[in-house]
Amino acid sequence: MSAAAAATGEHLFWIVSRAAGIVALLAASASVGLGLLMGGRMLRGRAVELRSVHEALSIAAMAAIVLHAGALVFDSYVNLGVADVTIPFLGDHQPLWTSLGIVCGWSLIALGVSYYLRARIGVARWRRLHRWTALVWVLSIAHAIGEGTDAGRLWFLVSVGIVIVPAALLLAVRHTPSTTPTPTNTSR
């Protein structure tokens, strides 16, 4: 068992990266789902608490993304440099999926940080910008399914599906045009 541990020990950073990637996906999915619930006025009351959970989940996702990419730099078998995990279309390792992941990572971090700059950006403009998070989230799911080592595993699909499916349904509801006519407010 100690030899097995030694063999596995050589892949510690790779395991860290995989675990962090899954945490990032789960946290981002939960954050997107909660954001859609709040935006769709499906959750009422306790706005401060809900926004805090949404924000904390986003920060957790961003931290996990940094760990996900950073750990790969130290992994001796995948052999990726800092540039390979930060600049799209530079590395040779599954260029399409890796580049998609890099673009999604930077985009999610930029969109997350923009929350703290919304006064400078302008709230209306920031809201329009913030909606792009959903698209980036969908693309990050594609990255995880397309390149994720554990993507074919049942435990992965179930655990990720529990968070992704409700958020995806909320997103679909949000972007489905309403068929019921909007009531015209004639009383005022």
Add this chain to the structure above:
Amino acid sequence: MTPTPHPALAARRARVRRIRGRVATGATALFLALFSGLYVQMATGNDPALGEESAQVATTATGTAASDAGSSDTTSSDDTTTDDSGESDAAPMTTSAS
């Protein structure tokens, strides 16, 4: 001297801090659980990318150690079970790591 915040504001800040702490704890616990699971999966040779290679590395390492011990005894040649086909170069390279 800093003015003391309104009690309602202080309570709200405390709630927000508590929420952040819980989310951070939850995310860390999730990470550790996943890390442990993936570690065990790899150590037992069930890794989806490395397959049984990680376990083979361990087996070969043990086998090599055993054969090294056995090689000092020149009379016992029947107990060496490992051929050297997959020995030290069994570095589990992966093509689908992410």
